[in-house]
Amino acid sequence: MHAHIIPDMPIRILYDGWPLVHNPLSAAAWHLRTLLEHNPRDGQPIVALPTEPGAAILGKNLKTVHHHTHDRGAWEQRILPRLAEHHHANLIHTTSPAASLFGKTPTLVSPTETVMEKTKGRGRLGEALGRGGLARATILWPEDLPEAKIPGQLRHLPPVVHSEFTTRAAASIGELYPLVVLGLDEPTNEFLRARLPEFHVQDSVHLPKAIHAQDLPNVYRACTALVHLGSPAPWGNALRHALSCGKAIVAHQESNTEAIVG
Numbered sequence: 001m002h003a004h005i006i007p008d009m010p011i012r013i014l015y016d017g018w019p020l021v022h023n024p025l026s027a028a029a030w031h032l033r034t035l036l037e038h039n040p041r042d043g044q045p046i047v048a049l050p051t052e053p054g055a056a057i058l059g060k061n062l063k064t065v066h067h068h069t070h071d072r073g074a075w076e077q078r079i080l081p082r083l084a085e086h087h088h089a090n091l092i093h094t095t096s097p098a099a100s101l102f103g104k105t106p107t108l109v110s111p112t113e114t115v116m117e118k119t120k121g122r123g124r125l126g127e128a129l130g131r132g133g134l135a136r137a138t139i140l141w142p143e144d145l146p147e148a149k150i151p152g153q154l155r156h157l158p159p160v161v162h163s164e165f166t167t168r169a170a171a172s173i174g175e176l177y178p179l180v181v182l183g184l185d186e187p188t189n190e191f192l193r194a195r196l197p198e199f200h201v202q203d204s205v206h207l208p209k210a211i212h213a214q215d216l217p218n219v220y221r222a223c224t225a226l227v228h229l230g231s232p233a234p235w236g237n238a239l240r241h242a243l244s245c246g247k248a249i250v251a252h253q254e255s256n257t258e259a260i261v262g
Contacts, residue, residue: 012044014084016094024213028095028112031236034162048083073126098130099137107137112233164217165244180206220245
């Protein structure tokens with residue numbers, strides 16, 4: 001993907017690994033894995049993590065660096081640029097809709113968060129600085145989606161999906177076609193689990209307490225259909241994963257959804 005942007009290789013790219021640690025099932029985490037999978041052979045990827053590498057699910061032979069923090073605003077504004085300079089990275093690539101306002105290293109942004117999600121983990125100042133930094137960044141946007149309303153220089157690229165999400169023979173996940181709900185935080189999961197008996201659907205609705213990121217493609221390949229609520233993330237979204245697995249989709253009538261599913 002990066003050959004479309006910076007033709008001179010090799011190039012050292014520092015990837016923002018925050019979602020690999022804090023939300024490994026998310027669109028952001030899966031799109032980051034996709035970026036790493038498609039990294040040019042002569043590229044030099046470095047994954048920056050907000051904790052030790054053992055807490056993230058990564059491929060083999062990837063160079064990682066880490067700096068302990070739970071402050072996402074500080075991570076985006078100060079820590080990532082400092083790590084990039086220290087490790088002589090030519091670019092920072094993030095899947096977050098935010099960039100450092102004062103960092104010296106050029107930033108590529110492949111946004112994978114919706115408007116509702118983008119403020120999560122940041123204070124108002126971090127939100128403002130991150131949005132200001134976008135004006136200095138290059139925004140990578142899927143060419144099949146409507147034009148983005150986001151600051152920064154826009155570059156259109158073909159949509160891409162991780163190779164794990166491909167059509168393969170797989171058995172159904174259940175004889176009665178249960179509804180499997182994924183991606184909820186634990187409080188919401190527990191709240192819904194307590195309500196299931198009230199509606200007599202405890203046998204047909206499954207709320208897994210935990211699922212490993214590497215198992216998610218198996219869920220898609222084994223399902224009959226995807227039910228998707230809300231607007232999809234630009235990159236790494238569930239609609240593209242389901243389409244790659246050859247699955248039917250039930251979703252809201254919405255411009256980005258219509259663009260993706262045709």
